[in-house]
Amino acid sequence: MKQLKILGLVAILAGLIIAPFTQATYGTYVLSSWLVFTVAAMGLNLTLGYAGQISLAQAAFMGIGAYSTALMTMAGLPWIASVVVGMGLCFVVGLILGYPALRVQNHFLAFVTLAFTTLAFLVMRNEEWLTGGIYGLVGVPRPSVAGLSLMDGTRYYFFTLGVFILASLSFWWLVNSPWGRAFKGLRENPIRANSLGVDTRLVTLLAFAIGAAYGGLSGALMAPLVQYIDPMSFTLIISLKILLMVVVGGSGYFFGPFLGAGLVIMLPEFLRFAEAYYLMIYAALVVFLMVVCPSGLLGLLSRGIAAIRSREPAERGDLKEGAQL
Amino acid sequence: MTETVLSIRNISKSFGGIHAVRDVSFDVYKGEVLGLIGPNGSGKSTLFNCVLGQLKPDAGGVTVTGQDVAGKRACELSKLGVGRTFQQLSVFPEMSVLDNLILAGQEHRGSMFSRLFGPSDAGLTEEADRMISFFRLGHLRDELAGSLSYGQQKLVDAAMAFMANPALVLLDEPAGGVNLTMLGHLKERLKTYNREHETTFVVIEHNMEFVMSLCTRIVVLAEGAIIAEGTPEEIRANQTVIDAYLGS
C-alpha cells in the first residue's frame, strides 16, 4: 500500500514535470495557477480542515502576499525578501484574526472573517497611493534564480513547482508532527485537548497564522505569474473559491486541496462550451456535490475504502474478545 | 505523615442566593483513592469544578502538590500534574486510539519547537502501546476512537488521563452508562494502576457499589457541607449519610 502511494506520487510528479512540454502557453499558465491556488487552499486546509476553524479570509491573505510582492519587487527588491515580508505580515495578521476564534465559532467566525475580507478589499480598492486602487499594479516582474530570468512561462512554472513542492513537504511535516495532532485535537474535542495540556488558545491562533502565511506565499507566487494585480482578484468570491477547493477535495485530508484546486481551476476550462451558463452550472454542481457528498471527494473515497474493508469476513479472536468489553 | 497531593481549604461558592458549597476543607494524600459522593445538588460538581479551576470559589483555595490552582486554565492544570476524565464521552473520534493516547502525552514532552522538529509521535508510541495493553485495548489500537463502543471509549478516556503520568487524577462519573462486565474491568484496572503508580484519585460517582469497592476513603457532601468522612465501611454504617440519601 505504502509503495503504491509513493509510486503514485512519483508518477504525478513526473507528470507535472513533463506537462508544460505538452501544453501551449495557456495550458502551462493554467497549471501554474493550479499550483498557486493549491498553496492557498493548503493553508486554509490547515485552519479549517485540520484545526476546524472556518475562515473566509484566505483571499485577503493572498492579497496581502501579492501586494507585498508586487510593491517590493517593482521597487527593485528581490522576490525572496518580498516573500519573507508578505508571509510574515500574513502570519501576524492571521494571529490577530485568530483572536475572534477564541470567543466565537462556526457561523460567527465565518462572518468575522468575511467582514475582514471585505475590509481588506476596501483598503486595496481605496488606498490608491499604495495599491493603485481599482487599476491595480501593472508590470510585476518575475524573479530570476541564479541569474536565470524566469520571464518565460515554462521557466516560471518550474519555479512555482519548486516552491509548491517545498510548501507541500513542509505542510506534510507539520500535519504529521505532534503539532498536527494538536490541531486535530482542537478540531475534534477542544475541551478534552485542553485538559490534556494542549494550549488550545495558542493552537487556534497558530492554525490561523500558519494558514494565513500559506495564503501569503500563494499571493507572492501569483503576483509574478499574472504580472498584474487588482483588488478584484482578492474579493470574498475568491475566498469562497478557495474554501470550495478545500471542501470539495476533502477538508482535513492532505491531498484534498490538491484535488479540489484542480477541479475548481480546471472546471471552467471544461465548461467553456457552456459560455454564459458556466457559472450557473458550476454553482449547481457545487450544491449537488455538497448534498450528495458533504465530506468532499476524498472523504467519499475513504468511506468507500472503509466500507469495502469492513466487508471482509475475516473473523478474528481478538475482535471477539474486544466485543465483550 | 504521607505527602498531601490535593488540599482543599475553606471553599465556599454560591450562585445567586444559593450556597452550593459552604466552607469545605479536606486533604487528599498520595496514593489515596478518594470518593466524593452526595445526593443530587449536594455541591459535588461545584466543588469538582473549583478544583479544576473552572469555577472561582468565593472564599478559600485549592492547591495541588502545593501549587494554587486558582485562575489556572485547563492546560496549565494539566502541566501541574492533574489529569481528568469526563462524564460524557470525551475522546477524539476521528483519530486512532494510538493517536488519542499520544496526543494525551505529547504536550508534556519537550518544548513546542522540539515537538515540531522532533519525531512524529513525540517518542511516545512505546508508552502509548503500554497504556493500550494495560487497558486491554490492543486489538483496537489502530481503530478510530469514535468507532469504539461506549465502554471502550470510556477506557480510552481513562487511559488518556494517565498518559502524562499525573500526580492527581479526577474521575468524573467513570461508571456512568458502562455495562457491568466493562465496569468490573474498568475498576480492576484503575485499582491496579493506583497500586502500581501510587497515583492519587478523586472520584465523583453515583454508583455506590462502584465507589465503595474502588475508594479507600470517602467524603460525603450534603447541602454544600461535609456530613461524613471515612472508610467505605464507616460510611456504609453512618446514620447521617443514610438519612441524607433518603432525604429524611
Add this chain to the structure above:
Amino acid sequence: MSDFLQLIISGLSTGSIYALAAIGFTLLWQASQTINFAQGEFVMVPAFFILIGSRVLGLPFPIAIGFGLAVAVFTLGFVFKRLVIQPMLPHGHLPIVMATIALAILMRELVKEFYSAEAQTFPALFSEQTFDVFGAVISHQDIGNLAVSAVAIIALQLFLGRTRTGRSMQATAQNPGVAEILGVNVQRMVLYTFMINAALATLASVLISPIYLAKFSNGEPIGLVAFLAAIVGGFNQVRGALVGGLLIGVIDNLSAAYLSSEYRIAGPMILLIVIILLRPQGLLGTSEGRTV
C-alpha cells in the same frame, strides 16, 4: 435637524424590510441551525416570480403577488428544505454554508440569464406622495412599508405564541428532542419554518423592489444587511432581529449621508466585528451557553 429626522424615518422604513429578512434568517437558524447564505437572494428572487406572473402570464398585479408568493413558498421553502438542506443537516455547518453560497450564485445567474441583467421597475404598493412633519419630507411609501412590516411581524408573533402549531414550532426550535417526545412532528415544524421564511422574504421583496428596483445583483447587499441585523439583534430571538433590522436601516442611512462613500460598507462591518467580539449573543440575545 429636519434632514436628520427624514433620514431616521426612511432608515426605519428600509430597516423594517431588512428586519423581515433578518427574522426569517433567525427562524431558520433556530429551527435547524441552518445559516442561509442565500437569504439576500431569497429576497431578490420573489420580485421576479411576481414580474413573471404579471408580465409574462399577464396576471393582474395583486394576483401576480399571490402567484409569486406561492412559487416562493414552494421553491424557497419546500424544495429548499427537502432537497438541499435536509440531506446535509447531519454533516455540520460547512456543507450548508458552501451549498447556500453556491445557491446564491445559482439564483443570481438564473435571473440574469433567463430574465434580464437590467434593473426592472417594480410597481409600488404605496404612492410616492410626501408630506411634511416638522420640515422633514416623509413619503407615504415609508409609512406604508413600516406599517406592513409591523403587521407582518405582529401576526408572526401571534402565530408563534398563540396557536398550537406556532407553539409546536417554538418547542421544536428550543429543544427538538423534547418536542419529539411531546408528540410534535419536528420535521414538519421545521418545514413550516422554511415556508414562513420564504413568505417573509417575498413580503420583503415586494416592499423593497419599488425602492431599489428588481435586479439580479440585489441579493448580496440585502443578505449582508440581514446577517448584520440578525447578529446585532442576537440569533436566538425574533425581537432581536427586528431591532437589529431597524438599527441597521438607520445606521446605513446615516452613514450614507455623513460618511465617505468609499468606506460606507466598512461602518457596518466594523460594527459587526465589534458586536461579535463583545457580545456574541447579540445586543438583545441571551447567551446560548457553552457546554463544558
